[in-house]
Amino acid sequence: MSGILIERHxxxxxxxxxxxxxxxxxMSDPAMINPLLEALRGIEHDPDTRVVVLTGAGTCFSAGGNLHEMKARSGMFGGSADQIAQAYHTSVQQLPLVLSRIDVPVIAAVNGPAYGAGCDLSLMCDMRLASTTARFGEVFVDLGLVSGDGGGWFLVRHLGYQRAAEISFRARPVSAEEALELGLVLSLHEPGALMDAALDMAREIAAKPAPALRMTKRLLRMAERSHLQDYLSAVAAMQAVAHGTPEHAERVSAAVAARAR
Known part of the structure; x- marks a missing residue:
């Protein structure tokens, strides 16, 4: 059965x-993309969601676009150049836009190979934990293509221009061990332990005060593209809101009481 499984804790x-x-x-079929977009858009407006974990069923995170459809020029790869561009705009390119708007942390549990659009999807997440069997492949140029969902934008920000260029130009898969060395992933885990590690991290983060968590993510994302003065203005505004939340009052009272013991 294709699509997306949603498990709420x-x-x-x-x-x-x-x-x-x-x-x-x-990551090129409507049966996968549309349910994922629907789920993410629902989370975007769900105050009860605190952390998202994104993973793949089976032994592969995602192999990217469907090569058989590429060869047949069918699905999102069919039609005129304008039609193909429009198909990208309305499908896979919606994923980075939605993920950039979600205020809660998103953890990718990369359980196996993540190639092409699958690699890009993992890069769109805030953090990545990986199985020792994971591989990350920006392999587009080997197929005579570019990263159609904006993965290069994320790769440069994660690794810097030179390393992103080397990996992209050579279409060289990156092993789980190298991904850890490069800082592309936070930690490596045996396949059977990956989801436990991802859920442990997710639960630890989910236990933090929700308003501060959401505002912290907004500010971290804003830091990528704003001038310092604009960033400081946003910090001041959000901090003023944070000082008025009941979560802040509860945490400060608990901290004061703990110091008094």
Whole structure:
């Protein structure tokens, strides 16, 4: 069964699983993209969601675009140049836009190979934990293509221009160990332990005060593209709001009481 599995935990953690393991969770089919977009848009407006974990079913995170459809010039790869461009605009390019708007942390649990659009999807997340079997591949130029969903934008920001260029120009897969060395992932785990590690991190984060968590993510994303003065103005405004939240009052009272013991 293709599509997305949605698992909601009572602690505010939501697990989204790319669920087409027989085809290695392709990121070019409407049956995968549309449910994922729907789930993410729902989370965007859900105050009860605190952290999202994104992973893949089976042994692959996502192998990217469907090569058979590329060869047949069918699906989103069919039609005129204008039609193909429009298909990208309305499908996979919506993913980075939606993920950039979500205020809660999104953790990618990369359970296996993440190639092409699958690699890009992992890069769109805030943090990545990986299985020792994971591989990250910006392999577009080997297919005579570019990263159609904006993955290069994220790769440069994660690794800097020179390393992003080397990996992209050579279309060289990056092993899990190298990804850890480069800082592309936070930690490596045996396949059977990956989801436990991702959920442990998600639950730890979900236990933090929700308003401060959401505002912190907004500011971290804003830091990528704003001038310092604009950033400081936003910090002041959000901090003023944070000082008035009941979560802040509760945490300060608890901290004061702990110091008095």
């Amino acid at each position: 009572g602690d505010g953690v939501v697990v989204l699983t790319l669920n087409d393991p027989d085809r290695r969770n392709p």
